[in-house]
Amino acid sequence: MKPAAAPVAEALPKKRLTTSAMIASIAGEGQRTRPAPFGHALVHCAKADPSIVGMTADLGKYTDLHIFQQAFPDRYYQMGMAEQLLFGAASGLAAEGFTPFATTYAVFASRRAYDFIHQTIAEEDRNVKIVCALPGLTSGYGPSHQAAEDLALMRAMPNMTVIDPCDAHEIEQAVPAIVAHKGPVYMRLLRGQVPLVLDEYGYSFELGKAKMLRDGYEVLVISSGIMTMRALEAAKALATDRVDVGVLHVPTIKPLDAATILDACAKPGRLVVVVENHTVIGGLGEAVAGLLMREGVHPAFRMIGLPDEFLAAGALPTLHDRYGISTDALCAKVKAWLK
Amino acid sequence: MTTSSSNVSLERRAWNIRRHAIRMGEVQGQGYIAQALDIADVLATAYFHAMRYEPQNPEWEGRDRFLLSNGHYAIALYAALIEAGIVPEDELETYGFDDSRLPMSGMASYTPGMEMSGGSLGLGLSIAVGKCLGLKRKGSDSRVYTLFSDGELDEGSVWEAIMSAAHYKLDNLIAIVDVNNQQADGPSTSMLGFEPLPEKLEAFGWFVQRVDGNDLNAVRAAFDAAKTATGGRPSMIIADTLMGKGIPFLEAREKNHFIRVDAHEWQLALAALDERKPA
Numbered sequence: 001m002k003p004a005a006a007p008v009a010e011a012l013p014k015k016r017l018t019t020s021a022m023i024a025s026i027a028g029e030g031q032r033t034r035p036a037p038f039g040h041a042l043v044h045c046a047k048a049d050p051s052i053v054g055m056t057a058d059l060g061k062y063t064d065l066h067i068f069q070q071a072f073p074d075r076y077y078q079m080g081m082a083e084q085l086l087f088g089a090a091s092g093l094a095a096e097g098f099t100p101f102a103t104t105y106a107v108f109a110s111r112r113a114y115d116f117i118h119q120t121i122a123e124e125d126r127n128v129k130i131v132c133a134l135p136g137l138t139s140g141y142g143p144s145h146q147a148a149e150d151l152a153l154m155r156a157m158p159n160m161t162v163i164d165p166c167d168a169h170e171i172e173q174a175v176p177a178i179v180a181h182k183g184p185v186y187m188r189l190l191r192g193q194v195p196l197v198l199d200e201y202g203y204s205f206e207l208g209k210a211k212m213l214r215d216g217y218e219v220l221v222i223s224s225g226i227m228t229m230r231a232l233e234a235a236k237a238l239a240t241d242r243v244d245v246g247v248l249h250v251p252t253i254k255p256l257d258a259a260t261i262l263d264a265c266a267k268p269g270r271l272v273v274v275v276e277n278h279t280v281i282g283g284l285g286e287a288v289a290g291l292l293m294r295e296g297v298h299p300a301f302r303m304i305g306l307p308d309e310f311l312a313a314g315a316l317p318t319l320h321d322r323y324g325i326s327t328d329a330l331c332a333k334v335k336a337w338l339k
Numbered sequence: 340m341t342t343s344s345s346n347v348s349l350e351r352r353a354w355n356i357r358r359h360a361i362r363m364g365e366v367q368g369q370g371y372i373a374q375a376l377d378i379a380d381v382l383a384t385a386y387f388h389a390m391r392y393e394p395q396n397p398e399w400e401g402r403d404r405f406l407l408s409n410g411h412y413a414i415a416l417y418a419a420l421i422e423a424g425i426v427p428e429d430e431l432e433t434y435g436f437d438d439s440r441l442p443m444s445g446m447a448s449y450t451p452g453m454e455m456s457g458g459s460l461g462l463g464l465s466i467a468v469g470k471c472l473g474l475k476r477k478g479s480d481s482r483v484y485t486l487f488s489d490g491e492l493d494e495g496s497v498w499e500a501i502m503s504a505a506h507y508k509l510d511n512l513i514a515i516v517d518v519n520n521q522q523a524d525g526p527s528t529s530m531l532g533f534e535p536l537p538e539k540l541e542a543f544g545w546f547v548q549r550v551d552g553n554d555l556n557a558v559r560a561a562f563d564a565a566k567t568a569t570g571g572r573p574s575m576i577i578a579d580t581l582m583g584k585g586i587p588f589l590e591a592r593e594k595n596h597f598i599r600v601d602a603h604e605w606q607l608a609l610a611a612l613d614e615r616k617p618a
Contacts, residue, residue: 053476077472080506082499085465089503092469095454096477100469116496119459120466124447 017315019140023062024316025193026138026226033193034168038131039067041175042101046072049179053093055079055102057086063103063133064191083113090128091120099127099179106132106147106188110154121184122159128184135164135188135225136277137306137323142313148306152282154186155254161207162254163187164225164277164284168194170251173205181207188225197229203249210257212264216246219334220264220299223275224250224284227304227325231275234330243338246270256287258295265292265299271337272299277325280305302337304330345387349555350617352422353383357585358612359418363434363441364598365605370435370443373595375415377519377580378486380553382419385484385515389562394424397451401481404470406455408463408487409517413445416453416486425452461494463487464514468500471509471573482566486515490522492533498543504573505544512573513565517552519580523596536577545575552578586611 027033046052046068054060054068058081069076077093079086083104090100102109109117109132121128132150139145154162161183165171171190178185201213213228214235221231228249235245248264250257265272265288272292274285285303292298306323320326324333360375386392390403407416417434420426426440433439440449444458455466467485474481491497504512518536520527528534540547546569550557558578565574583589586608589598600608 079503080499082496082503084461084496085468085499085503088462088465088496088500089469089472091455092466092471093473093476094469095466096470096473098473098476115459116462116465119456120462123456 017318019314022139022141027193027195032196034196035193036064036067037168037171037194038189039064041172042068043071045176045179051099053098053100055086055090055100057081057083057104059104063189065103083108084116087113087116088120091126094126094128101129101131103131105134106150107145110150118157122157125159125183127182129178130186131189133189133191137311137319140314140316143310146311148279151253151278159184161185163252165251166225166228167197169196169199170205177205177207195229208252208255208257210248210250210260213247213249216244218243219245220248220270220272221245221275222248222250222288224253225277227275227277230327230330233327237331253284258291261288261291262295262297265297270299273302276305278305279308281308304333348617349383349387352387353379354617355422356383356418359421359431360414361608363414363431367435369599370414371411372598373582373589374412376584377582378415378517380555380558381515381578382415384558384562386419386423388559397425403481404454404483406463406467406485407445407457408485410445410457416445417441420452460491461496464497464500467512468503471512474511482511482513484513489516489518489527493531501543508571509573510569510571515576515578517578517580519582521582521596540575544572546572547575549577552580553584
C-alpha cells in the first residue's frame with residue numbers, strides 16, 4: 001500500500017529535513033567522533049599479519065576499506081559490483097591460507113549473496129571476515145539500503161560469529177579480535193566519522209562478552225550497536241526523572257554471552273528492555289527472549305526494535321523517531337512501561 | 340606427482356572410472372550416472388595426464404586444485420578419486436549411506452580430495468577465482484581446475500567470475516564446462532540459450548577450446564594447450580559430451596538427468612561396459 005501524500009502546509013517543520021546522502025552521519029551534533037576506525041584498525045593489524053587481504057564489491061570508499069587500499073595496494077582486490085563473486089572468491093583466498101576482509105553494504109551481503117556466504121564460507125568454516133556498512137536503519141534510502149534483517153539472517157547460519165559494534169572505540173578493538181578468531185565473522189560497520197562513546201566507560205571489547213556499562217535497579221536495557229549509544233543517552237535523561245536505568249551492552253549477537261545476560265536478568269524487580277537497530281524478528285531481542293525462556297528466567301520483558309514492515313525513505317532523525325529507536329522515543333517508551 | 344608416467348592407458352583409466360561409477364550407482368539403485376559416464380574421459384585426462392597431486396597426501400600444498408562446482412557429479416569425481424588412489428576402492432560400497440565419506444552431493448568436509456562443497460550451482464568459478472588469486476599471492480605454480488556444467492551457465496555468478504578471471508589475468512585457471520545439453524527440466528539450450536559459447540567466452544577474454552569431450556586424444560591436447568598456450572588468459576575447455584557415454588542403452592535414454600536403473604539393468608550396464616574394455 002502506498003502512503004497517502006504527506007500533508008504539506010500545516011505540518012511543515014521549521015527546518016525541513018531531507019534524506020540527504022545515502023550514508024547520513026549517525027553522529028549527533030557536537031558528538032566526539034573518529035574517522036574511519038575500521039580502515040585504520042585493519043591497516044594496523046595488516047602490518048603485523050601478512051595473511052590479511054582486503055576485498056570489496058565496488059564499495060571500498062564507502063566501507064572505509066580505501067584506507068587499507070592506500071596502505072596495501074597490492075593486497076587489495078576490487079571485485080566489481082558482484083557480491084556473489086566477492087564472497088566466493090573470499091572463500092577461495094581463505095582456503096589458500098589468507099584472511100580476507102570482504103566489505104559491502106549489509107543488505108547486499110545478507111540478502112543478495114546469502115547462499116554464497118552460507119555454502120562457500122560458513123559451511124566450509126572459511127576464515128573470512130564479512131564487514132558491512134549501513135546496518136539496520138542507518139540510511140534514509142528506503143528498503144533497498146536498509147538492512148533491517150541482516151542479524152536474523154546471519155545468526156541463523158551455523159559457524160557464523162555475528163558482531164554489532166557501538167562506536168569507533170569498539171570497532172578499533174573488534175578488528176584485532178576478529179583477526180585472532182579463526183572462522184567466519186559477520187560484523188556490522190559504522191564508517192566515516194564514527195561516534196566515540198564507550199571510551200568514557202572504561203570499556204574494552206572481548207569477543208563473545210557482554211559488558212555492563214552502568215548499573216541501575218529499576219530498568220535494565222540490553223542493547224547492541226548504535227542502540228547502546230542511545231540507551232546510554234536515554235539512561236542519563238531518565239536519571240534526571242529519577243528513573244534508574246542500567247545498560248548491558250551485547251556487541252556479540254552470536255555466540256550470545258548467556259551467563260552474563262542470565263545473571264543480569266535474574267536480579268529481581270527490574271524491567272528488562274532489549275533495544276536493537278534491527279527488526280524485532282530474529283535479532284537480539286528474540287535471542288535474549290529465547291535464552292531467558294529456555295533457562296527459566298522470567299523478568300518483566302519488553303523489546304524495542306524496527307517494526308516488521310518495509311521502512312520508509314526519509315531523513316534519518318525523522319525515521320528513528322517514527323520507528324521508535326531515537327533517544328527520545330526510548331525514554332518515552334520506558335516511562336510508559338513503568339507507569 | 341601425476342601418474343601420467345604409468346603404463347595404464349588413459350582409455351583404461353576412463354573405463355575404470357565408468358566402472359567405479361556404475362558400481363556406486365548400483366549401491367543406491369539410482370544416481371547421476373549418465374553424467375559420470377559422459378565426463379569420465381575428461382576426469383581421466385585431468386587425473387592421469389594433466390594434474391599434479393600426491394594420492395597419499397590429498398592436502399599437499401604443491402598440488403593442483405580440482406573444484407567440482409556441479410556437486411551432483413560427485414559420483415563421477417569419487418570414481419576418479421578412487422581410481423587415483425585418493426579414496427580406497429572398498430569405500431564405494433558406502434556411497435550415499437549414512438556416515439559415508441561419499442555423500443550423494445560432493446562436500447569438501449566429507450571427502451579427501453574434495454576442494455569445495457557444491458550442490459548449490461554456480462559457486463565453483465567464484466571460489467576458483469579466489470584460489471587462483473591466492474596461489475599467485477603465494478608465488479605457487481599450482482593450477483586450479485574447475486569443472487562445471489552447461490546448466491550452470493544460467494547462473495549470473497558464473498559470468499561474474501568469468502569477467503573477474505579475465506580481469507585478473509588468471510592463467511593458472513583451467514575451467515572445463517561439460518556441455519551435455521541436459522539439465523533438470525530438459526535440454527540446456529532450451530532453458531537459457533548459451534550459444535555461441537566459444538565466441539562469448541573469447542569476447543570475455545578467455546583462451547577457449549571446444550573439443551569432443553569423449554575423444555581422449557582431443558581432450559588431452561586441450562589440457563596441454565591450456566597449460567602452455569593461454570597468453571596470460573584464463574582457459575576454458577568446452578567439452579561436448581554424450582550423456583551415458585559407453586553404455587548404449589543409457590546413451591539412448593531420453594530422460595537421463597537423474598537415472599533410476601532396475602536391479603537387472605546394472606548387470607546389463609556392467610556387461611555392456613565389459614564388452615568395451617580397453618587394454
